Amino acid sequence: xxxxxxxxxxxxxxxxxxxxxxxxxxxxxxxxxxxxxxxxxxxxxxxxxxxxxxxxxxxxxxxxxxxxxxxxxxxxxxxxxxxxxxxxxxxxxxxxxxxxxxxxxxxxxxxxxxxxxxxxxxxxxxxxxxxxxxxxxxxxxxxxxxxxxxxxxxxxxxxxxxxxxxxxxxxxxxxxxxxxxxxxxxxxxxxxxxxxxxxxxxxxxxxxxxxxxxxxxxxxxxxxxxxxxxxxxxxxxxxxxxxxxxxxxxxxxxxxxxxxxxxxxxxxxxxxxxxxxxxxxxxxxxxxxxxxxxxxxxxxxxxxxxxxxxxxxxxxxxxxxxxxxxxxxxxxxxxxxxxxxxxxxxxxxxxxxxxxxxxxxxxxxxxxxxxxxxxxxxxxxxxxxxxxxxxxxxxxxxxxxxxxxxxxxxxxxxxxxxxxxxxxxx
Ligand SMILES: Cc1cc2nc3c(=O)[nH]c(=O)nc-3n(C[C@H](O)[C@H](O)[C@H](O)COP(=O)(O)O)c2cc1C
Numbered sequence: 001x002x003x004x005x006x007x008x009x010x011x012x013x014x015x016x017x018x019x020x021x022x023x024x025x026x027x028x029x030x031x032x033x034x035x036x037x038x039x040x041x042x043x044x045x046x047x048x049x050x051x052x053x054x055x056x057x058x059x060x061x062x063x064x065x066x067x068x069x070x071x072x073x074x075x076x077x078x079x080x081x082x083x084x085x086x087x088x089x090x091x092x093x094x095x096x097x098x099x100x101x102x103x104x105x106x107x108x109x110x111x112x113x114x115x116x117x118x119x120x121x122x123x124x125x126x127x128x129x130x131x132x133x134x135x136x137x138x139x140x141x142x143x144x145x146x147x148x149x150x151x152x153x154x155x156x157x158x159x160x161x162x163x164x165x166x167x168x169x170x171x172x173x174x175x176x177x178x179x180x181x182x183x184x185x186x187x188x189x190x191x192x193x194x195x196x197x198x199x200x201x202x203x204x205x206x207x208x209x210x211x212x213x214x215x216x217x218x219x220x221x222x223x224x225x226x227x228x229x230x231x232x233x234x235x236x237x238x239x240x241x242x243x244x245x246x247x248x249x250x251x252x253x254x255x256x257x258x259x260x261x262x263x264x265x266x267x268x269x270x271x272x273x274x275x276x277x278x279x280x281x282x283x284x285x286x287x288x289x290x291x292x293x294x295x296x297x298x299x300x301x302x303x304x305x306x307x308x309x310x311x312x313x314x315x316x317x318x319x320x321x322x323x324x325x326x327x328x329x330x331x332x333x334x335x336x337x338x339x340x341x342x343x344x345x346x347x348x349x350x351x352x353x354x355x356x357x358x359x360x361x362x363x364x365x366x367x368x369x370x371x372x373x374x375x376x377x378x379x380x381x382x383x384x385x386x387x388x389x390x391x392x393x394x395x396x397x398x399x400x401x402x403x404x405x406x407x408x409x410x411x412x413x414x415x416x417x418x419x420x421x422x423x424x425x426x
Pocket of ligand 1 (some may be wrong): 050052053054055056057059080168170171172205207208210386388410419
């Protein structure tokens with residue numbers, strides 16, 4: 001498949017406006033200005049684009065929820081928090097194709113009637129934030145931001161807001177709170193952000209990759225986009241692959257690609273040619289899959305059918321010999337550390353799970369610990385304020401689904417029963 005999102009990232013000065021314009025950039029915006037905003041929303045619906053931030057919600061439908069009342073200020077928020085362990089795809093767009101993201105934001109703002117856009121970027125992406133600041137300055141000097149952009153009558157300002165290292169701030173309502181200067185904790189819904197978002201005004205929140213898909217849809221048409229990959233999961237997709245593969249990295253592919261193809265064709269196979277033991281297909285929140293699932297296409301539907309999810313498409317590949325108790329412990333420790341504390345099941349349940357997993361891994365597990373973990377999962381799942389606690393449960397349930405015997409062995413033999421000491425890198 002031709003590269004669409006990563007088309008020009010290898011060019012010298014890929015992030016400069018002159019390079020972007022030379023390579024055909026900002027044509028999607030020019031096309032958008034010839035249309036009415038509601039036509040653009042329809043085009044987005046027709047393209048079938050689904051959000052790349054995790055939930056896979058229709059982007060056109062999301063934009064259509066914004067009230068048309070011209071007296072209301074509206075906002076676009078680009079979610080560049082990218083804190084899901086195993087996920088690093090948005091970073092490439094931010095660092096190497098900042099104008100593609102800005103162009104997507106400009107079109108989105110024009111379509112929903114927003115005069116202000118924010119990019120909420122994780123604090124650790126300091127380099128990315130600087131690249132974006134420079135790109136905004138260049139776009140403004142070139143007349144693509146500011147007042148009456150290219151004589152269209154449309155005016156727009158885009159601001160960068162840097163996070164301070166909290167995973168929860170990627171959750172869209174916690175992001176809204178954080179940008180308002182409040183503690184980063186999720187809000188009760190309804191009202192949904194389309195009605196009461198940032199500053200309690202109508203807002204759209206979209207992921208970086210979602211917005212980066214927008215310019216090509218305007219330029220080449222929704223039918224072209226809808227024709228790429230599976231019918232229900234169309235368009236180009238970025239997969240961030242890490243773990244025990246020979247060539248980790250970010251790969252742009254249609255979503256019909258299978259895990260097998262991703263690992264063995266694109267990533268050069270497994271380090272030391274070992275067998276695949278497990279794969280996390282969509283960031284740490286996504287339940288892991290095992291060797292028998294490698295024929296699964298990497299799209300929203302197929303992964304859901306296998307009991308997992310595409311999530312953020314952060315693919316973590318683990319070889320034979322990886323300890324699943326330690327892996328589950330490391331993942332769970334992350335969620336428990338990042339729990340914002342707002343709701344009891346997540347605040348109290350995730351550290352309890354971590355404590356049990358730690359003692360099993362340390363050879364101090366007790367008979368009944370696996371059952372206790374399972375009952376904690378039941379106690380947490382579906383009872384949390386947001387999806388963070390559920391993510392912790394889903395990750396653990398995935399490990400227990402395929403590797404429960406490993407947990408029992410650790411308890412019975414009072415030590416780690418797997419040769420290597422777990423997945424590194426989380
Ligand atoms: C705990 C948690 C963390 C999240 N982190 C991110 C993130 O870093 N980036 C992101 O785009 N979406 C993240 N999401 C999903 C957002 O809430 C939201 O669905 C997404 O930004 C919407 O954009 P999209 O429709 O373009 O996918 C997170 C969700 C949860 C529950």
